[in-house]
Amino acid sequence: MSTDSWSRRTFLGSSAALFSQLLPASAEEKTASEPLPFRNPNIYRFQIGEIEAFSISDGHSLIRPAIGMMYPEADRPQMAESLEKHYERNDGIPLYVNILVLRKGKEVAIFDSGFGKVKNNNFGWFFAALESIGIKKTDVTAAFLSHAHVDHIGGFTIDNAITFPNAAFYVTQEELDFWFSKEPDFSKSKRDKKELPGLTKDNRNRFEILKPVTNILKDGSSVWNGDIKLELAPGHTAGHAIFRISSAGQSLLHIMDLAHHHLLMFENVGWTIAFDHDPELAVITRKKVYAQANVEKTRLYGFHLPWPALGHLAEVKKDTYTWIPERFSWGS
Numbered sequence: 001m002s003t004d005s006w007s008r009r010t011f012l013g014s015s016a017a018l019f020s021q022l023l024p025a026s027a028e029e030k031t032a033s034e035p036l037p038f039r040n041p042n043i044y045r046f047q048i049g050e051i052e053a054f055s056i057s058d059g060h061s062l063i064r065p066a067i068g069m070m071y072p073e074a075d076r077p078q079m080a081e082s083l084e085k086h087y088e089r090n091d092g093i094p095l096y097v098n099i100l101v102l103r104k105g106k107e108v109a110i111f112d113s114g115f116g117k118v119k120n121n122n123f124g125w126f127f128a129a130l131e132s133i134g135i136k137k138t139d140v141t142a143a144f145l146s147h148a149h150v151d152h153i154g155g156f157t158i159d160n161a162i163t164f165p166n167a168a169f170y171v172t173q174e175e176l177d178f179w180f181s182k183e184p185d186f187s188k189s190k191r192d193k194k195e196l197p198g199l200t201k202d203n204r205n206r207f208e209i210l211k212p213v214t215n216i217l218k219d220g221s222s223v224w225n226g227d228i229k230l231e232l233a234p235g236h237t238a239g240h241a242i243f244r245i246s247s248a249g250q251s252l253l254h255i256m257d258l259a260h261h262h263l264l265m266f267e268n269v270g271w272t273i274a275f276d277h278d279p280e281l282a283v284i285t286r287k288k289v290y291a292q293a294n295v296e297k298t299r300l301y302g303f304h305l306p307w308p309a310l311g312h313l314a315e316v317k318k319d320t321y322t323w324i325p326e327r328f329s330w331g332s
């Protein structure tokens with residue numbers, strides 16, 4: 001250690017001195033003269049047993065007309081009251097798009113793809129984030145699809161080509177059957193019917209492109225030597241899937257689109273959103289999954305919950321739950 005660096009450390013004080021010991025001299029110079037960089041957080045790293053996991057945000061939006069998207073209509077005053085009581089905004093439903101990425105040795109799995117290539121800067125952050133953690137598109141070995149809505153399937157094909165060329169693509173037969181049926185049945189859905197022909201056409205095109213790498217997973221079947229298990233959770237779509245990940249005594253249940261809002265869709269499991277293809281079945285599925293997660297104290301992850309979207313649910317009374325997010329941590 002030179003006299004020069006010693007005197008400077010003494011001048012900076014003891015905590016700065018400790019800090020400087022962790023950095024090479026050039027880094028110390030930089031730290032002293034420049035403000036700390038703004039760390040834009042859209043990648044959160046955590047562990048599931050021996051599996052390294054990342055929660056990556058593909059973006060965010062506010063869906064309008066807020067609780068005008070929620071059903072049953074008769075309960076909207078109660079929904080509004082609940083939002084107000086919890087200091088939540090009521091001018092739109094905040095839509096998070098979170099992508100779970102797992103890495104174990106040379107295997108990399110992604111769970112849905114985000115919107116893919118979009119003109120809107122609010123979305124499409126996933127690919128750059130993936131690259132920034134050293135994962136190239138060619139490194140992805142398993143690509144799981146929960147269901148074929150554009151925020152989930154959009155990124156699996158770009159410009160009519162497969163985005164992750166070395167990945168096996170996993171989907172349920174029920175989901176394929178729905179989109180390829182002569183006339184996909186949206187009769188129970190509250191969705192804007194005008195969107196549906198375009199949505200169906202786009203999905204058929206995407207599935208055709210993905211056909212050479214497509215693998216069908218049945219309810220309860222698993223990959224990665226049992227580490228990743230698919231469970232059919234129908235209602236949001238016919239083949240909507242959730243994923244149970246386990247490793248070395250730890251587990252995570254990725255509930256995908258069972259919840260689009262961290263308050264409304266826990267406070268009353270009977271409240272649904274317009275995107276559900278079959279709201280009644282979506283409620284039956286949600287009740288079943290929530291009840292089990294409550295009893296088993298399952299650690300959960302949600303595609304549309306506030307990022308990084310890890311947490312637990314707790315039962316308040318029958319069919320009423322609270323979402324309890326995990327505290328943000330950098331590893332300890």
Ligand SMILES: [Zn+2]
Pocket residue numbers: 149151152257303304
């Ligand atoms: Zn979704």
